[in-house]
Amino acid sequence: MSGTRAEVPRSISERLRDRPVVRDRAVTSSHGAGGKAQAALLEGLLFESYGSDELRREEDGAVLHTAGAERLVFTTDSFVVTPREFPGGSLGRLAVFGTVNDLAVMGADPRWISVALILEEGFAMDELRKVADDIAAAASEAGVAIVTGDTKVVERGRGDGVYVNTAGIGFLPEGLDLGAHRVVPGDRVVVSGNIGDHGTAVLLARGELAFAGDVRSDCGTVTELTRALLEAAPGTRWMRDPTRGGLASVCAELAAGSGAGIVLNETALPIRPTVRAACELLGIDPLYVANEGKVVAVVPEDEADSAVEALRRLEGGGAAAVVGTVAEDSAGVVLLETAVGGKRVVDQLVGDPLPRIC
Amino acid sequence: MRYVDEFRDRDLCTDRLDAIRSVGAELGRHVKIMEICGGHTHTIYRNGLPGLLPDNIEFVHGPGCPVCVVPMGRIDDVRHLVENDGVVLCTFGDVVRVPGRNGSLLEAKAKGADVRIVYSPMDALDIARREADRVVVFLALGFETTTPPTAATILRARAEGVANFAVHCNHVLVNPAILAILEAPGQSIDAFVGPGHVSAIIGTGTYEYVPREWGKPFVVSGFEPLDLLQALEMILVQLREGRAEIENQYSRVVTPGGNSHAQALVDEVFEVRPHFEWRGLGSIASSALAVRPEFSDWDAEVRFDLPGVRLEDARACQCGEILKGALKPWQCKVFGTGCTPEHPIGSCMVSAEGACAAYYSYGSQGLRSDGTVAS
Numbered sequence A: 001m002s003g004t005r006a007e008v009p010r011s012i013s014e015r016l017r018d019r020p021v022v023r024d025r026a027v028t029s030s031h032g033a034g035g036k037a038q039a040a041l042l043e044g045l046l047f048e049s050y051g052s053d054e055l056r057r058e059e060d061g062a063v064l065h066t067a068g069a070e071r072l073v074f075t076t077d078s079f080v081v082t083p084r085e086f087p088g089g090s091l092g093r094l095a096v097f098g099t100v101n102d103l104a105v106m107g108a109d110p111r112w113i114s115v116a117l118i119l120e121e122g123f124a125m126d127e128l129r130k131v132a133d134d135i136a137a138a139a140s141e142a143g144v145a146i147v148t149g150d151t152k153v154v155e156r157g158r159g160d161g162v163y164v165n166t167a168g169i170g171f172l173p174e175g176l177d178l179g180a181h182r183v184v185p186g187d188r189v190v191v192s193g194n195i196g197d198h199g200t201a202v203l204l205a206r207g208e209l210a211f212a213g214d215v216r217s218d219c220g221t222v223t224e225l226t227r228a229l230l231e232a233a234p235g236t237r238w239m240r241d242p243t244r245g246g247l248a249s250v251c252a253e254l255a256a257g258s259g260a261g262i263v264l265n266e267t268a269l270p271i272r273p274t275v276r277a278a279c280e281l282l283g284i285d286p287l288y289v290a291n292e293g294k295v296v297a298v299v300p301e302d303e304a305d306s307a308v309e310a311l312r313r314l315e316g317g318g319a320a321a322v323v324g325t326v327a328e329d330s331a332g333v334v335l336l337e338t339a340v341g342g343k344r345v346v347d348q349l350v351g352d353p354l355p356r357i358c
Numbered sequence B: 001m002r003y004v005d006e007f008r009d010r011d012l013c014t015d016r017l018d019a020i021r022s023v024g025a026e027l028g029r030h031v032k033i034m035e036i037c038g039g040h041t042h043t044i045y046r047n048g049l050p051g052l053l054p055d056n057i058e059f060v061h062g063p064g065c066p067v068c069v070v071p072m073g074r075i076d077d078v079r080h081l082v083e084n085d086g087v088v089l090c091t092f093g094d095v096v097r098v099p100g101r102n103g104s105l106l107e108a109k110a111k112g113a114d115v116r117i118v119y120s121p122m123d124a125l126d127i128a129r130r131e132a133d134r135v136v137v138f139l140a141l142g143f144e145t146t147t148p149p150t151a152a153t154i155l156r157a158r159a160e161g162v163a164n165f166a167v168h169c170n171h172v173l174v175n176p177a178i179l180a181i182l183e184a185p186g187q188s189i190d191a192f193v194g195p196g197h198v199s200a201i202i203g204t205g206t207y208e209y210v211p212r213e214w215g216k217p218f219v220v221s222g223f224e225p226l227d228l229l230q231a232l233e234m235i236l237v238q239l240r241e242g243r244a245e246i247e248n249q250y251s252r253v254v255t256p257g258g259n260s261h262a263q264a265l266v267d268e269v270f271e272v273r274p275h276f277e278w279r280g281l282g283s284i285a286s287s288a289l290a291v292r293p294e295f296s297d298w299d300a301e302v303r304f305d306l307p308g309v310r311l312e313d314a315r316a317c318q319c320g321e322i323l324k325g326a327l328k329p330w331q332c333k334v335f336g337t338g339c340t341p342e343h344p345i346g347s348c349m350v351s352a353e354g355a356c357a358a359y360y361s362y363g364s365q366g367l368r369s370d371g372t373v374a375s
Helices: A012-016 A036-050 A091-105 A125-142 A197-205 A223-232 A246-258 A273-282 A301-312 B010-027 B038-046 B072-084 B093-097 B105-110 B121-130 B147-160 B174-183 B197-202 B209-214 B225-241 B260-269 B293-298 B319-323 B355-362
Strands: A062-065 A071-079 A109-120 A145-154 A162-172 A188-191 A238-240 A261-265 A296-299 A321-327 A334-337 A343-345 B031-037 B057-064 B088-091 B115-117 B136-142 B165-171 B191-194 B218-220 B246-248 B270-272 B275-278 B282-285 B289-291
Touching (some): A091 A109, A091 A162, A091 A223, A125 A162, A188 A301, A197 A273, A223 A301, A238 A246, A246 A261, A301 A321, A343 B355, B010 B225, B031 B225, B038 B057, B038 B225, B038 B355, B072 B136, B072 B165, B093 B105, B093 B115, B105 B115, B121 B136, B136 B147, B147 B165, B147 B260, B147 B293, B165 B289, B165 B293, B174 B209, B191 B225, B218 B225, B260 B270, B319 B355
Parallel strands (some): B031 B057, B088 B136, B136 B165, B218 B246
Antiparallel strands (some): A071 A162, A109 A162, A188 A296, A188 A321, A261 A321, A334 A343, B270 B289, B275 B282
């Protein structure tokens, strides 16, 4: 032992709330993984340069006030995925649903989207046609119109075939106020279905693993789910779609943003057996695995049951469940009550979940 | 999941916890138990076990996180390979964030180095077959559990005559590390939770010196919470009865003699190095493996001219004290300030199995005065 220390150690929750700083000398893949490294990039670099009030809220979209009474929600997202097609979805479908879902979880009614393509020289026209057809079909399913777009071509070797950016606009219903500021102790955390399907499906579709499994991505629009949820639980406080970084990361963001404590219940988490098994084999925690057609919401305690019932009646909502509670203590931190009755912190990851060695 | 859920059953775990509390109370003193294996450290924190244990029972976290003990010089060597010799470097996922002197392999990748994450050494050999114009190096590391697959891969490469494949071997042995901890001055460990998967390969017989010469109970455990709680109870009962023996909680996987087929594979391909540098623990005699000369065509250390620089650990880093169980993660000078999962200084902060990373990510907000986690 190196002797006792005089000062009281800073508590871990204080450390978890530290403001991020950018210390890396170059961008790494961690900066795009929806975890701490990305948060550091946003807050420590990008927002320093152009952080508006709307951006600093770090929500899935910005609420814009027009001259009239109407409010718009505006959002944008860029898409790369390998492989471009996977069970349950494709790059084109993701590109539409990703943006539509960001609008939907803001409470908005998605109406218009833009599609910008960055194409690499040599990219096969047949493949491009497939991406375009998927975009068209997904837009039609989600009930949005593609109203503007852009196309750029980069030299061969300067891109990965095709990158897609979409932006979207929707109307926010009158009087609706969603956000971390509305979350209060006693509220319940609801998830609209099985978690981890998309990330696991893509991982398996890459064919790099020595095992295979029948897992389909949940890639789809959540508009029906959010509408049903807002109707069944009109007091809904906050919604998010748990994409990169999974359920854990959006809950960590909520805890940090609201100052509330979140307690998740491990045994209540809906996870498909095949997804659990695949994650178990790889040493990955399904709490951190991406979803592309799910909603996490915080609802008042007395509306939680009707919210779950309403979700369960819909396609894609069959496994909806109450998975946690907003707590008085553990401010700003997410705790997981483990299956065996212990408690642990659910922190944001730095970057992508990496498989453990053994 | 069958064979998993049974070992996470709350009622069964509660029964074991009751027994632990009762034996712990009978013992009536502080008990320090080292779990050697990083997988156990991960289980302890992931399931929130510290908050469930009585105050006088303390887990200290041993050196068995394979990623944590790889020294900076070895990371720099492979970084040199991938940056200067243009090889494809393949390794396990959590290795890519381990800091070398000039950054991690993930940072090298960002600068254009061809670093790829694989799930087994055979995957690296597959890449070598597919990309015949490249040389593929597998950065091999780990205790006895991960050594047989590396051996099998080298044998396969030889059988198929795959010439563009080599292994950079960092495989280490668990017993020399246990001995180094036992011999460390001021060591105050009461008993050990023995590694599970390592023991499946080497057998429980190899630990006999621990109870015989050091008088400490040694119970091999599985990786589910119920396994660990049962192993803990077995240790406490030994202590209460004044016994020191090897016991095997993980008998569904581990046997006294281990896996002789795997042992033979390892023997055929590897030999013991006279010395190997461990991050935090320093140089330990006969503690690691090297590829045998007859397989030197697949040995990256022979095929390439490596800098082979030996570097001191970062001065602020107290990983060594953590790995020996002398300090709790939060007692390290740089824990949570200079050293975080985003910017690790010491490797204990890198892998999810590392004591510091587990503690940082899974620890609760309250720390008791003795450093255990209150929930």
